[in-house]
Amino acid sequence: MITHLYTADPSAHVFDGKLYLYPSHDRDTGIPSNDNGDQYDMADYHVFSMDTVGGPIIDHGVALTLEDVPWASKQLWAPDAAYIDGVYCLYFPARDKDGLFRIGVATSPRPEGPFTAEPEPIAGTYSIDPCSFVDADGQAYLYGGGLWGGQLQCWQSGFYDAAGREPQGDNPALGPWVAKLTPDGKSLTENPRSVEILDENGTPLPAHDHTRRFFEGAWVHRRGDLYYLSYSTGDTHYLVYAVGHSPYGPFTCAGRILEPVLGWTTHHSIVEFQGQWYLFHHDATLSGGQNHLRCVKVKALFHEDGEIRLT
Ligand code: FUB
Numbered sequence: 001m002i003t004h005l006y007t008a009d010p011s012a013h014v015f016d017g018k019l020y021l022y023p024s025h026d027r028d029t030g031i032p033s034n035d036n037g038d039q040y041d042m043a044d045y046h047v048f049s050m051d052t053v054g055g056p057i058i059d060h061g062v063a064l065t066l067e068d069v070p071w072a073s074k075q076l077w078a079p080d081a082a083y084i085d086g087v088y089c090l091y092f093p094a095r096d097k098d099g100l101f102r103i104g105v106a107t108s109p110r111p112e113g114p115f116t117a118e119p120e121p122i123a124g125t126y127s128i129d130p131c132s133f134v135d136a137d138g139q140a141y142l143y144g145g146g147l148w149g150g151q152l153q154c155w156q157s158g159f160y161d162a163a164g165r166e167p168q169g170d171n172p173a174l175g176p177w178v179a180k181l182t183p184d185g186k187s188l189t190e191n192p193r194s195v196e197i198l199d200e201n202g203t204p205l206p207a208h209d210h211t212r213r214f215f216e217g218a219w220v221h222r223r224g225d226l227y228y229l230s231y232s233t234g235d236t237h238y239l240v241y242a243v244g245h246s247p248y249g250p251f252t253c254a255g256r257i258l259e260p261v262l263g264w265t266t267h268h269s270i271v272e273f274q275g276q277w278y279l280f281h282h283d284a285t286l287s288g289g290q291n292h293l294r295c296v297k298v299k300a301l302f303h304e305d306g307e308i309r310l311t
Helices: none
Strands: 006-015 018-026 044-050 057-065 072-074 080-084 087-096 101-108 131-134 140-144 177-180 216-223 226-232 239-244 251-258 268-273 276-283 295-304 307-310
Touching: 006 080, 006 276, 018 080, 057 087, 080 131, 087 131, 131 216, 140 216, 216 268, 226 251, 226 268, 251 276, 251 307
Parallel strands: 006 268, 006 295
Antiparallel strands: 006 018, 018 044, 044 057, 072 087, 080 087, 087 101, 131 140, 140 177, 216 226, 226 239, 239 251, 268 276, 276 295, 295 307
């Protein structure tokens, strides 16, 4: 749907009756591919909008660049956005000057930006893939986390440990983290807590279950009283979801949303727009399968008796 730029990790939101997309902006800087994700070397964000899904898409141009983020050194990865207290907040991960991924926030009076970055990352945040969720009562939450190059495994003790490894075997898998945001959306009100993901027996999902364990790309949406946490399983390349009754979880595994697509990564958002739910995601078809040069896609999504299905 967007072909003049490489785009990925699309976070979709409805603001002022339009659908806005906040994707990563992929580019090729010649960095060889590795499991650390060094090839994902992005340096700015564009914001897109549309009046209808399937209609013309407006590229609003550069909304934030790496050089305008005082604390960041490289890799503007998957962003998200929220409208909080009359201001649009863009949440984004980047490596700080020490090479650690942190989550930053930038604000604008307009959904398309340009956004002005806060001078420091959000205190207490770590790892990648921020997802903001504003509940019906107006309370905003921030989720985050991603394994391997996303460094989530390095924070198991509460402090960064470069030697941290993903749990193995029957040990509980790591979940994303969540924390409430302050009323201005710029800080956390509490220390991030780990979101528990349970299997069908109510047992924490074991680390060996790579077809269902959290890898990266958390997204939370609510329909009725049910909260849905969806995410990528990383090295098995699925989008899966789990359901719960609170933004904090626990969430119980409920199924698969998307099978593997062309390209290593899969990352998505789910949004209701004009009476229809949509899955926005990406694959690598635009570049003929180069993992780090991706393109955004959209599919209709349906809820049926609490379950999610496509078509
Ligand atoms: O776009 C860079 C990284 O790739 C994202 O942060 C991950 O979710 C994966 O899509």
